[in-house]
Amino acid sequence: MTRTDVPLPQHQGFGATSRRDAWWAQPLLVFLGLSAFVVYSTWAAFQGVEYHFSGRGANYLSPFYSPELFGDSPHAWFGPKPTWYPTWLPWSPALLILWAPAGFRFTCYYYRGAYYKAFWADPPNCAVGEPRSGYRGEHTFPLILQNIHRYFFYLALLFIVILSYDAWRGFWFADADGGERLGVRLGSIVLLVNVILLSGYTLGCHSLRHLVGGGLDRLSGRPVRKKTYDCVSCLNRGHMRWAWASLFWVGFTDFYVRMCAKGVFTDVSIIG
């Protein structure tokens, strides 16, 4: 391919455009939304306390801390903080696991397009001038590493299973006699909505869509794969909405559990 260089009525420079609409609004909202989440989730992850709630027999665990591999709550899989953990490293059960869902979101095809615009202005928005002339995209290092996305998806799927169990446990409440009874409280609903939204986001993943059937040229004669591909494609069409809804709600779920644990919120009983 060749190209003849001729003078064009180009808009050069950062933000240069003939667009009349508020083109800056969408990247600004993405910037504010993602920044708010990163700030809150980082703060919450470093707290290391008040991430579970057992008041009135409840079993709530913040999704930022699930699975709790090591920790002081009854949800810990392998007991308290291990003795071999380096003393110079900050400790919180969330720090052991949050890299996986964070990596899934960071390498997600939707988020990539969104944060390249909002945080890197590459481009700031469609048909709007950029601040720099050099460009490597995802063709070379470091962004070529975004191709790892499917491996983060496998981990995210594991998290969905664990969070589903947490949501199920959120409907069981300890009795005074040591048994458990089924019930519904506001926290149960918060945990359930959390796992539904995270599932909608995770199961609409572009990599999953490829793995279940998109990578094949012929799906006829493979009814299960065809149906699965259609279902994933259906979720995939709303991937952006699932991404934002689940992002907001997972943060809110941590906030709700934290506020209950602090005694600020009262976990309202709905049934039982």
Added chain:
Amino acid sequence: MPEMTFRIWRGDSSGGAFAEYRTEVTEGMVVLDAVHAIQAEQAPDLAVRWNCKAGKCGSCSAEVNGRPKLMCMSRCGDLPPGETVTIEPMKAFPLLRDLTTDVSSNFRAKMAVKPFKPRPPDAPDGTWRMDQADIDRPQEFRKCIECFLCQDVCHVLRNHEKHDSFIGPRHFVYAAALEMHPLDTENRLADLKGEQGIGYCNITKCCTKVCPEHITITDNAIIPLKERVVDEFYDPVKKLFRIFRPGNARR
């Protein structure tokens, strides 16, 4: 009848400037109608490419108020009332004159994509059998009218001018239509990863937003191709599978 002001780029490869024209606008008129009225009444030398006036030939691509659009599909009534309308040529291509650009680089890029290579015919009469479910995906891509608005809005071409190392969204759609075709046996993944530069796409979805045929370019063509490239070149587990299951696993 109300009048509207149009600010149209006038010039050629040696330079140019915007010229303002006022013309009457009636109900139902599109931007191309207004440009034709200006051409007929005030600027007979105004160069504009058009053909069908029905959104199907892809000739009248331009930028209306900074947004890549087909002029024949942009209703004057949908534009902000009372404001001057800016009409510019597509910026990702060399300017010929006024609103016309040289889009021939697209045809060269298209020729670089390996052509359709069907498997041997299924029947003695030289015909094939396909299931509609398998051809649904390529059929979406066949709607492309080659207006090149997606190429125009793509910042890899528009801002970074990587015409030599990136074929652009239109040709990824073309490659996807071939690559996902149930009869096709060619493998284009090495080309897509290499000289056709699919890795340069950073998924802004601008191409999808401007497509007048509403082809879901990013989600249905480019990302699936990126995933196939990952299968072939970056995924160690897939590579391991291929050792034990040689042959083309996509068929």
